[in-house]
Amino acid sequence: MLLSLDYDNTWTAAPDLWQGMVEAFKADGHRFVCVTSRKETAANKKALGESIGVHMQIVYCDGKPKAETAKKAGFVPDIWIDDRPETINSQAKQWV
Numbered sequence: 001m002l003l004s005l006d007y008d009n010t011w012t013a014a015p016d017l018w019q020g021m022v023e024a025f026k027a028d029g030h031r032f033v034c035v036t037s038r039k040e041t042a043a044n045k046k047a048l049g050e051s052i053g054v055h056m057q058i059v060y061c062d063g064k065p066k067a068e069t070a071k072k073a074g075f076v077p078d079i080w081i082d083d084r085p086e087t088i089n090s091q092a093k094q095w096v
Contacts (some may be wrong), residue, residue, distance in 0.1 A: 021080065032056040
């Protein structure tokens with residue numbers, strides 16, 4: 001199973017808890033990808049790469065719909081974990 005995990009206000013809300021959950025799921029054979037509304041800037045790549053990026057690949061959506069952008073990057077998650085599920089299929093104005 002492929003799970004998409006959002007960064008802002010999801011991973012950042014409880015990083016230690018999410019890290020444990022991600023590692024437990026991965027030990028059972030599941031995969032994760034971080035799909036974030038953020039732009040792929042050097043600052044974002046550094047910040048996310050040093051936290052959630054240690055555990056999974058990151059897809060930067062630049063405010064575009066997450067499902068569409070993730071699919072273009074080769075990911076079709078089975079489960080989405082996101083504090084703003086409306087950003088999965090529509091544009092996001094925050095975190096861009």
